[in-house]
Amino acid sequence: MSAENYVNNDNTNLAPRTSFDGPKLAFDFPALRIGVAEYEEGPTGCTVFHFPDGVSTVVDERGGAVGAAGTDYGWHHAICFAGGSLFGLEVIAGVRAELLAQQQYRIDWETIPLVGGAIIWDWRFRDNAVYPDKALGRAALRSAVAGSFPLGPRGAGRSASVGKWLLPPHQGESAGQGAACFQAGPTKVLVFTVVNAVGGIIDREGNAVRGHYNPETGKRDRADVYANLDALVGYLGEPSNGNTTLTLIVTNRKLQRAQQLARQVHSSMARAIYPFHTHSDGDILFVATTNEVENPEMDETLLSHIASELAWDSVLCCFESHETQRDD
16 A cells, blocks of 8 residues: 555544444443544544543553553543554543533643543554544543443454464454443442453453464464473464553542552453563553542452452453454
């Protein structure tokens, strides 16, 4: 394809899509609104988590290729996940601009919208340069609603993929975004993920269920099933670049050790994605709390355990099981 015909944000009339059919997670958390927007021309997209009253936040970064911005505020009004690699960070500027518009362009120290986010590399299956931009971020925020989250290849996970380590005939497969929620007494916990990992997805029985697909056998293989090192080396390639898992934990519980919760849950996700946190992954996890409730019957150790199990559930529902897509 010649350069003048290469589809990109500047030579194409891109129309944001913000309404989707398909599976969704319904949840009850009034302090959170979620907007999802995509460009079909990519396909690529973004997922915006909007907290109108703000939330306390901490961040845990792992792997060797994290792409993020605005992560160190400690307080956020919105967190953005997007495709497009570093170009997709433009979504953050779009969300910030739309928040400014929604507050009638009133500017003072207390009303500056604090927005951060992170990105995935999602060009593996497509031949264009379309990325989530400022306009898409604004469209996502304008479409944000409470209580609903599209699952699968939607939003930031529109062109995500997993299981890209084992050599041919093994193939990577499409993935997407997942979510899970739980409530015990007054305490609510939600976990959202966008899975674009070099590793494959592992279920609770230890089976590989997404990625590292072998069309010759019709099975998916784990990267650790081989009996000796020589056989293992013969099955592994150099991990491909451009892999990331983005995670957000949201709770209404007051937290004293939010950073420890972030570390524990992020580490636990190695049960669901294998391998995880490699040098070619840019894994990052946010914890956000509205600090609304106390619950003496659920200490933070138990909360971390619950969030870890929800993270596994979230990874397991990030893909549509009938889809198989080759990673070339």
